[in-house]
Amino acid sequence: MKIGVSGASGKLGSATIAALQGLASGHGIVGVSRTPEALPSTVEARFGDYDQPDSLASAYAGLDRLLIIPTTDMRPGQRTIQHLAAVDAAVAAGVGHVSLMSSAGTRRAEEPDIWGCYFPAEQRLMRTAGAWSILRMNFYAEAFVQEVRSALDRGAIAGIGDGRVGYVSRDDLARAAAGLLTGDGHDGAIYTGTGPESLSGTERAAIAGAVAGRPLRYVELTEEAFRSTMAQAGLPPPIVAVVVSIRTRFAMGGFDIVTGDIERLSGRRPRSLRDVLSDAFSETDKNSE
Template identity: 40%
Template sequence: MIVVTAASGALGRLVVERLRPSAAVTAVVRDPARAPEGVPVRYGDYDDPASLRAAFDGATRLLLISSPELDPRRRIAQHLAAVTAAAEAGVGAVAYTSFLGAGTSAAGMLEAHHATERAVRASGVPFTLLRNPFYGDAFVPVVTGGELLASTGGRGLNTAFRSDLAEAAASVLTGDGHLGQAYDLAGPLWTHPEVAEALGVPYREVPGPEGPMGWINAQVRAGALEQRSADLEKVLGRPAETMISRVLVGRAT
């Protein structure tokens, strides 16, 4: 039995959808009313360790999807509770959705992922680390007034789409040869000027927004999202979807 945590979220639902036709999959959710349809459902709350032990019982493989909690201290506590519960429940193997860079850095948003990776490695449970990038779904460029506007300095983004990352997770959960591996699932590198050229529209740099997206744009301008890796293509067994192909398909429809 494969157990998927946070199965009511966008990524969790996609993973369950891909596993359901060919594997015995159980969805673990905090709110059963929001659970995916067509699969067994168990209650599991990252803030309730006892519920996690019960939810993970009998799992041959577990997908531990990271908590959406923003406070790193609380997020770490939630993840460590889940890792401990997996070990206590005798889970056969765990795959954890980490983030690119968490293997070597504990700075900023990587703090919780770095701590969780260390806990997973120390748990004694066979594991696979899935280091995801930012989701490309949130970065699809939109033409405004006949122009493509951005504040990324023309630098590259290694985003990947949830659909590909969900398929990669499902492949790891059902396939062999992944235990003990840490995959850097960077997507195909793309830039806003390249997308503008593909669309046949001008590209113009504009001042960046404030808030989280402004911070991300600053990271892009600094080249922090230009890490490359062939791991996503390797796990998928095919090329990952590119941003240009997604934009062109969107324009055609």
């Protein structure tokens, strides 16, 4: 069986390739990327660019199973175009089972809403693929680590409301994706990969402060105030729009989701946000010695 990962040279793609190499004994692993030269020599590397749909047709040819990982492209409307192109190419190439990495809480929305680019792709996949699965991911714990590091000097993390989030680590998500790609009985399934608990802004700031050994509080802002803060920090308008959409979805409870799907697919319990933070700051301490 040939198993493909599209978006293979990104952080999640690389982690999924590594997880597959530990599981997919006897199967061929194909990495599809705009930069195939960056992939390990132990996988079959193919060029495929979401912005060049013709390249995807040959990249997906002969695959029995495929995982489509979205890009981080912030150009307005571009991710929807990319997702649809990838799904259409996989169906046209006759991929036996197509899996899509999507977002927790996905529903119909207009871009730049974070869900705006995922809903059309999910719908296209369900309507056109012969066999399909969807793995919706909660928000990356590693993204919160970066947020904490940038906030420590200020002593505060800002957000819209005090929305709870079930942060999931990238490696846990990658292992779940590998389990999905190598397992059976997933046709038509929609999974949501989350961490073991959902934490409010106040709770996660307290945990981060304790782990970092620095005082850190959580400040609730209105959407308008949060948008202004992002703009004043010099972020480009498209990025501000996406970040604001994410935080408004936090506030409405769109990421207040905890499931057992990570363990169900990977056979391992997901790490807590505290564990991810502890590992990150322990590594920082080692590097500073």
